[in-house]
Amino acid sequence: MAKKKNRPYYLKEKDISPLSVLDFLQSDIGRLTAIALDLDKSAEARETAWNALEKLGELVTAFAQGLKHANPEIRRTMVMNLGYTNDQRAVEPLIQALQDDDESMRRGAAESLGKLGDPRAVQPLIAALHDKDEFVRDAAAEALERIEGQKRSGGKPS
Secondary structure (H helix, E strand, O other): OOOOOOOOOOOOHHHOOHHHHHHHHHHHHHHHHHHHHOOOOOHHHHHHHHHHHHHOOOHHHHHHHHOOOOOHHHHHHHHHHHHHOOOHHHHHHHHHHOOOOOHHHHHHHHHHHHHHOOHHHHHHHHHHOOOOOHHHHHHHHHHHHHHHHHHHHOOOOO
């Protein structure tokens, strides 16, 4: 006789399918991200949410969502955090951040792309060499040098 598995109350056997589980997890990730980025929540609640996102392997998703936050300090922190993830899923949100209205976001995106060392960033970084802000141009040039250096040495991002 097969032993019946105990399932959480929210996963009734008739409801279980890969898509329903995925939908459930995505909605939880969205809620956790909202808590982590909400400065009105307690520090403990935010830290718990960040820890859960890390355990789920969804920090990049949360950091990318943070790029849209209304608070510019949070946005700048998220753009830098993406560069430290060493996760190639961070490349596309960072490429998009190169178009941000805030020059510190564009500069941070260029720096983070250099840390990741992904060749997909080369063309957007070349375009950033023509940015109106000198610091963005400098960061783009340094990022390109870093990517080229990694390419020549066959190394991983540092």
